[in-house]
Amino acid sequence: MVKQGICSTAVPEIISINEITTAKGNIERLATVKVNITLIDRDSDESITITGLGSGQDAGDKAVMKAQTAAIKYAYMLSFAIATGDDPEADSKTDENTTVQIKPIPKKKSVSVKPVKAVCMNCGVVISDKVKTYSMEKYGRSLCLDCQKEIKVIA
Template sequence: MKNITNKLINISQECAAVTKNGKNDYHNYSYTQAQDVAKAINSAFTKHRIASTVSHEVLHFDTTTNKSGKEERIVTVKATVTLIDTETGEYVTTTGLGSGQDLGDKAVMKAETAALKYAYIQAFNMSCCGADPEADLSVDERMIGTDVQKPRKTIQKPASTTVQTCSSCTKEISPNIAEYSQRIFNRPLCIACQNRH
């Protein structure tokens, strides 16, 4: 498994962070789009000769009634992703879970998209610039009303533009990787050293 794991470390380094280009105008928040995750992953996979296959499994399907009295479908899906090194045949699998809720027929598609997006984000330790799925209030507001208290906006300091080095191997790292590592490990680490820790 040495060849594929080395490639996956390189992919993790190249896909360390994804920006939040999506904008929900109704609730006024930004989010990481599935297409941006796919674009970063596909580019790295092609470069390092990694093929992937995906299968989805519906784990749960239910209906609920929102505050307007309309029935919504709620679906939870598991995405199983197989990553194959096309040069050696070595492969690894990873999974992700996603849920989708919709008035119409899009609940399964929303769940599949979320499951695949988070399978990649978690497998490659991708930082989504503070994106947190628990911060989405849209479902809460539909279910219990519009009196959900929204969190106060916080001002984030811009990432440092100075070049930093890994505190473990002294390799140069980008400001985004350094910032993420500082939050998680309390010191700047490159992707490879983060994986070791």
């Protein structure tokens, strides 16, 4: 992508973190992450956003990192139609070790995280969740109302 003058920025979002019990009775965390990757052309400043979802499971603190890595991997693979020749879902050993019982992490054990405010990807202005949701559906990225108007004029 560097040769072609393409810049890539990834913005992860944690969708869920749940505790699960394995068949052996061990408790592990199962994280699901959504990653929006914006690809920007150096010469024209045109951009496109691709999205990937990934899940990761770990007994330690690596579940989110595993989920994020999977989300990035699948965003690129699916968007660029990259064949791997393997079948990651064919791991029957993992399926045997995990029970179907999924329960949310209790509130008292959760880590307090400050909510992240949404910002316009063009100008950096803080935007409401409603504006972010609309612009993600309409334009594939977070944009303030002014930047949405500019895109409409260009289009």
